[in-house]
Amino acid sequence: MTDHEASQTARRVVVAEDESLIRLDIVEILRDNGFDVVGEAGDGETAVALAKELRPDLVVMDVKMPQLDGISAAEQLSKDSIAPVVLLTAFSQKELVERATEAGALAYVVKPFTQNDLLPAIEIALARHAQLVALEAEVADLTERFETRKLVDRAKGLLTQKMGLSEPEAFRWIQKASMDRRLTMHEVAEAVVKQLSAKK
């Protein structure tokens, strides 16, 4: 692999940790394992700003940080679908983990940790994020198909009522108009509804 290819495929990470020695450690682990650390922050506010600006593939973030804590920062990042977050916590408190999950953190690591703890957590977060993105696309597609079906049904109804077509004829008309004009069925149905629903 050339350097250019490596830089294209390396996953981009923002690291936020207020203790600089631990941050150094994390950055080193990530770089040693082929990640591209594109930004570093020592507080939650800067972490959110950096993530919004740099759009990394992942944010690795400490929970206890000044300005804005890691959980609130994770909340902001997940709310705006900026990047998946791996949280670093000092203790594995049940309540904390629940809050972190609610905040949209996709994985967490308990301090002190080694790269054998951090790397699997990162892979889990990335995999869960990929699944979420795929699911969102699927739901969007389903919604779109449902909307199209509703609209086509409405257009068919109008074509039968106002133009005297039978239902199969109305459907074929919409289909043919879509193919002839290189429009989607959705677009044709929308035009039909717009024209015919105003017509007495």
Ligand SMILES: [Mg+2]
């Ligand atoms: Mg801290």
